[in-house]
Amino acid sequence: MTNQKGRFGTHGGQYIPETLMNAVIELEAAYEYYKNDPEFNRELTELFNEYAGRPSRLYYAEKMTKALGGAKIYLKREDLNHTGAHKINNVLGQALLAKKMGKTRLIAETGAGQHGVATATAAALMGMECVVFMGEEDTIRQALNVYRMRLLGAEVIPVTTGTATLKDAVSEAMREWTSRIADTHYCLGSVMGPHPFPTIVRDFQAVISKEIKEQILQKEGRLPDAVIACVGGGSNAIGSFYHFIEDKKVRLIGCEAAGRGIDTDETAATITTGRLGIFHGMKSYFCQDEYGQIAPVYSISAGLDYPGVGPEHAYLHDMGRAEYVPVTDEEAVWAFEYLAKTEGIIPAIESAHAVAHAMKVAPLMSPEKIIVVTISGRGDKDCAAIARYRGEDIYE
Amino acid sequence: MSNIKNAFKNKKAFIAFFTCGDPDLETTKKAIRSAVKNGADLIELGIPFSDPTAEGPVIQAANLRALKGGITTDKIFAFVRELRKDIDVPFVFMTYTNVVFSYGVEKFVSECQKSRIDGLILPDLPFEEKEEFHPICAGYGVDLISMVAPTSEKRIAKIAGEAEGFLYVVSSLGVTGMRSEITTDLTSIVATIRENTRIPCAVGFGISTPQQAAAMAEYADGVIVGSAIVNIMEKYGKDAPQYVGDYVKEMKKALSVY
Numbered sequence A: 001m002t003n004q005k006g007r008f009g010t011h012g013g014q015y016i017p018e019t020l021m022n023a024v025i026e027l028e029a030a031y032e033y034y035k036n037d038p039e040f041n042r043e044l045t046e047l048f049n050e051y052a053g054r055p056s057r058l059y060y061a062e063k064m065t066k067a068l069g070g071a072k073i074y075l076k077r078e079d080l081n082h083t084g085a086h087k088i089n090n091v092l093g094q095a096l097l098a099k100k101m102g103k104t105r106l107i108a109e110t111g112a113g114q115h116g117v118a119t120a121t122a123a124a125l126m127g128m129e130c131v132v133f134m135g136e137e138d139t140i141r142q143a144l145n146v147y148r149m150r151l152l153g154a155e156v157i158p159v160t161t162g163t164a165t166l167k168d169a170v171s172e173a174m175r176e177w178t179s180r181i182a183d184t185h186y187c188l189g190s191v192m193g194p195h196p197f198p199t200i201v202r203d204f205q206a207v208i209s210k211e212i213k214e215q216i217l218q219k220e221g222r223l224p225d226a227v228i229a230c231v232g233g234g235s236n237a238i239g240s241f242y243h244f245i246e247d248k249k250v251r252l253i254g255c256e257a258a259g260r261g262i263d264t265d266e267t268a269a270t271i272t273t274g275r276l277g278i279f280h281g282m283k284s285y286f287c288q289d290e291y292g293q294i295a296p297v298y299s300i301s302a303g304l305d306y307p308g309v310g311p312e313h314a315y316l317h318d319m320g321r322a323e324y325v326p327v328t329d330e331e332a333v334w335a336f337e338y339l340a341k342t343e344g345i346i347p348a349i350e351s352a353h354a355v356a357h358a359m360k361v362a363p364l365m366s367p368e369k370i371i372v373v374t375i376s377g378r379g380d381k382d383c384a385a386i387a388r389y390r391g392e393d394i395y396e
Numbered sequence B: 001m002s003n004i005k006n007a008f009k010n011k012k013a014f015i016a017f018f019t020c021g022d023p024d025l026e027t028t029k030k031a032i033r034s035a036v037k038n039g040a041d042l043i044e045l046g047i048p049f050s051d052p053t054a055e056g057p058v059i060q061a062a063n064l065r066a067l068k069g070g071i072t073t074d075k076i077f078a079f080v081r082e083l084r085k086d087i088d089v090p091f092v093f094m095t096y097t098n099v100v101f102s103y104g105v106e107k108f109v110s111e112c113q114k115s116r117i118d119g120l121i122l123p124d125l126p127f128e129e130k131e132e133f134h135p136i137c138a139g140y141g142v143d144l145i146s147m148v149a150p151t152s153e154k155r156i157a158k159i160a161g162e163a164e165g166f167l168y169v170v171s172s173l174g175v176t177g178m179r180s181e182i183t184t185d186l187t188s189i190v191a192t193i194r195e196n197t198r199i200p201c202a203v204g205f206g207i208s209t210p211q212q213a214a215a216m217a218e219y220a221d222g223v224i225v226g227s228a229i230v231n232i233m234e235k236y237g238k239d240a241p242q243y244v245g246d247y248v249k250e251m252k253k254a255l256s257v258y
Helices: A017-035 A038-051 A062-068 A087-100 A114-127 A136-141 A143-151 A166-179 A197-205 A205-220 A235-243 A311-317 A329-343 A347-363 A380-389 B003-008 B026-038 B055-068 B073-083 B097-103 B105-114 B127-131 B134-139 B156-159 B186-196 B210-217 B227-253
Strands: A011-015 A058-059 A070-077 A105-110 A129-135 A156-158 A183-184 A226-231 A249-259 A275-279 A281-286 A323-329 A370-375 B013-017 B042-047 B091-094 B119-121 B144-145 B166-170 B201-204 B220-226
Touching: A011 A062, A011 A275, A011 A311, A011 B127, A017 A087, A017 A166, A017 A197, A017 B127, A017 B156, A058 A205, A058 A311, A062 A070, A070 A205, A087 A105, A087 A114, A087 A183, A087 A235, A105 A114, A105 A166, A105 A380, A129 A136, A129 A143, A129 A166, A136 A143, A136 A156, A143 A156, A156 A166, A166 A183, A183 B026, A197 A205, A197 A235, A197 A311, A205 A370, A226 A235, A226 A347, A226 B156, A235 A249, A235 A311, A249 A329, A249 A347, A275 B097, A281 A311, A311 A323, A311 B105, A323 A329, A323 A347, A323 B042, A329 A347, A329 A380, A347 A370, A347 A380, A347 B227, B003 B013, B013 B026, B013 B055, B013 B201, B013 B227, B026 B042, B026 B073, B026 B227, B042 B055, B055 B144, B055 B227, B073 B127, B073 B210, B097 B105, B105 B134, B119 B186, B127 B156, B134 B144, B144 B201, B156 B186, B186 B201, B210 B220, B210 B227
Parallel strands: A070 A370, A105 A129, A105 A183, A129 A156, A226 A249, A226 A370, A249 A323, B013 B042, B013 B220, B042 B091, B091 B119, B119 B144, B166 B201, B201 B220
Antiparallel strands: A011 A281, A058 A070, A275 A281
């Protein structure tokens, strides 16, 4: 008897050790209850609005629009949220859920550190213990975020196994969860992992597209022609796409990290270069070798440096409902600098992948067309790394 | 019904785990021969995976060493056929779902049959997901081994009810690796298992000493030892087979009181 729950087409599922099965079943039951609980939703909305600063702005990037000479460009400013990224949406939802479930401890993985910072923040707010697993390589690339997490009271554990990046941090968080389940919730940071995580995280991030829709209807009286977002695991992208999936005329474009190029080994463009596999609890597309060994991926962006993609994205790709395009380090860095100079907005290097693609497609579209680009996070954390990329000897 | 039941016939089984290709296939082969000569009843052959999420540091490191040495699934199948020329004890593969899925489930399992692999353990394939793999395994006479954990509770009955080969009882929370003590109450878990199946159950995760093996065998039909053996392989490298043999002999002695 196959359990079809938590499947997106062929993707998704629950490929995890038996030790964790009752924990995810318990989580699913709790979520199914609380998602319809008016009190839970009231508390979450209050946290979103009063604490995280929602709704985030939908900003008309007039200078950029004019400079590119094509479609009208709006930026969904998730970078203006408390903690500086979309990650807080999911974390507030999961922390509140965990608290209702009687959990007192949150564990999380983090790549760029944004999800770790958000989790540490929610844990501080709600009086919970917090442990964050971060690849050692990333603790060096994102040293400032490590300090922020510690400042917020979290313990940060550098992960030295494997490639010492995001995938290893996920593996280590899963291992930790199998050893301590009773009081601990694994606050997964993206729309990935075993069911019900891809659904839970999507639902908490769907506030992004809900707001975009309301805001664009108010400003333009119609839906956008395209929504563009960066994709690592894919949480800000699915959040940006979700309420437009049924609006077939809205193009949904996910930007994957191509690293040094999709024709090199130093890439993290999963949908472009990966193939179907089963890893980290889900069936989806993964960068892997011919024997199913997970490939060591690379991107300048620690947050997109992941060899897999969330199962719902894999499904939207299969259905042809969303397009996934590779964007290189060089293109992303150029867009990072461009948005800073043109609009006075420093985007996260992750989000700069989406900006880079918008810069490619906007000039090809007529001025009456509308593009929404999600700026998933702010770029302060990336300044030192980008300076080094440009050959400047800057350290935090 | 596979060859696996023979490992448990009239005795408490000692199940020895090896990571294939650590430090190299030649040494793995010698170590397995040495283990079997000294009484190992069933051999669990680990096919390395890049990201073994159910393993502790010892077996993780062994996986990476073996992969670095250029081990592949095809080389392991050839290696097993070689071993089968003179070793008849039951063999089960232990690997991760993606290794099998990527190879092609049918192709993988048919190769298992050709190399006389008796069973397959996939720690990231729980009861709910086995339907994609089980009918194919059954078609080729390869037992898909089920696991129960200290957290399984109400799931034990249904897992045990459909289990085949032997039931792998996870001794403790957490990942594989040696533990100074095992505190889980295995008596009630094993009692529930017995109510639902007649196949043998073996306890693994954390067992390294003869005392622990003897304590586990009081309830279970066998014990599985992984990290302690992998540790010997790491410590002694090419000289490990002799030490593995000594270790297996000692563990078997502890089990022979039953």
